[in-house]
Amino acid sequence: MRNFGIGIILILLLTLFVHVETTTAASGQTYEVGVNILHVREAADGDADIIGLLQQGDKLTAFQEKYGWVQTYYAGEPAWVAKHYLIPTGSTTTSSQKSMSSATASITVTESSVNIRSGPGLDYRVVAGTSQGETFNAIDHSGEWIQISLSNGQTGWIASWLTDSIQSPKEQKNRTNTAAQSSSIGSLSGYTIVLDAGHGGRDPGAIGLRGLYEKDLVYDTTSTIAQTLRNYGATVIETRTGDYYLSLDERASISNTHYTDAFISVHYNSFPVVSVQGINTFYSSDAGYALAKDIHSSLTSTVPLNNRGMGKENYKVLRNTIAPAILLELGFITNAYDLSIIQTADYQNQVADAIAKGLIQYFR
Ligand SMILES: [Zn+2]
Known part of the structure; x- marks a missing residue:
């Protein structure tokens, strides 16, 4: 309790200091x-x-x-x-903003009750609200978010999918699109995929050989998957975009606040017996099963790891997600063979590609 008192004094001092600054x-x-x-x-x-x-x-x-x-x-x-x-970058037009400001200076809100946030993502605090039909000047964009100027002279961020602006996500896609990926096997254009990198922050997940954390490996893998799905034209929402803690409810609710077509939670596995190896796909509902089937068969026909099969599990993150949801265990980080494969860029790209192809098959 003594520490608590000192803490309060520190916070007061800090508040004063920050205020002066x-x-x-x-x-x-x-x-x-x-x-x-x-x-x-x-x-x-x-x-x-x-x-x-x-x-x-x-x-x-x-x-x-x-x-x-x-x-x-x-x-x-x-x-x-x-x-x-x-x-x-200042508030005036820079090279990266030019195309946006010259083409669409203003955007119109298309949904009835929309939050304006302090930054480009659902994790940022709400600074204002707006409603259908209101228009704003667009200043900048980041991913699927548009920075707008507010009537009080401040700026805020609004999700582009709640406005009539399709320019910012499109622009992003065009930049990253590679010709090879668009035509032959299909596209994910028009679909919203939520990718959930398991664990994070104070929750390291499984701890693998050489002290590797599951949270770090899944973050890298999820980023690669996100990039690949965007290349295929999908709108991708990542539940966490850094190393911080998110509850399972928060992960599900990020998915549930969008028109999500598929939710994919990405994990690596561990087991006290180091010989255990391979990949699993889990689902908890019938809708999840259909998604699991297409992605699991695409994965296991692409990657060189052991196929441990699909399974029904009542995981909270799957159960609480409205969209068809699956949880992937992409190999054992306690198994030397799996880990040696998992850590290659080849594996990351194979997984990403297999998921894209599995999704295309699923939506077909
Ligand atoms: Zn995990």
């Missing part, structure tokens, strides 16, 4: 990440915990700056990044 800092400045991978930290300190990653070209808004660090929001929480890896 914000009055002098350049709040609202926007930046673009200028390095391949940028660590997002809990505090303005190179030793502070890493709570996520940003990639080159990602955009962020500064809420305050101090000692060479910029405070922004990441997954709805205040977070800090080192300023010298950032390129200021």
Whole structure:
């Protein structure tokens, strides 16, 4: 209890400090990440915990700056990044924004009750509300989200699928589309897929050989799958976009707030007996079974790991998801053979491709 008292005093001091800082800092400045991978930290300190990653070209808004660090929001929480890896973009048109602002300066809300958020994702806090028929000026976009200017002079973010704007996601797709993938086996255009990277943050998931965490491996795999499905034209929503904790209910509810066509939770397995190996696909409903069947057969005919079969399991994340839902166990990280395969880029790409083909088969 003594610690609790000290904590309160620290929080009070911190609040005072932060308040003083914000009055002098350049709040609202926007930046673009200028390095391949940028660590997002809990505090303005190179030793502070890493709570996520940003990639080159990602955009962020500064809420305050101090000692060479910029405070922004990441997954709805205040977070800090080192300023010298950032390129200021200002509020005027930059090269990456040109096509958007010249083509569609304004967007119209098409749904009845829509949240405007502080950043480009469902994890950001709600800063305002709007409703059907209202129009806004679009300033920028990030993924499927559009940054708009609000009447109070501030800016906010709105999901493009709740507006008449189809430009931002389209533009993104065109950029990443590779000609080879579109025609021969079909497309996922018009379908919304929710990808759920299991575990995260304080929940490492299974711990594999050499101390590898399941949460890290599934995050990499899910990112590869997301990119591939987008290349096939799908709208992809990732339940977590960094290393942070999400409850199973939150994962299901992210899916349930969209018109989701398929929900795929990605995991790696572990077992005390190191010889156990292979991949499983789980489902909990009839709709899930149909999806599991197509994806599991596509996976097992593509990847070199042992086929452990499909199974019905009453997993909470599957049960609480309205869309057809499956959970993939993509190999045992406690088995040396599986792990040696899992860690190759080839395997990641094979899995991603097999899932895309399984989905196309399923929607057919
Ligand atoms: Zn897991």
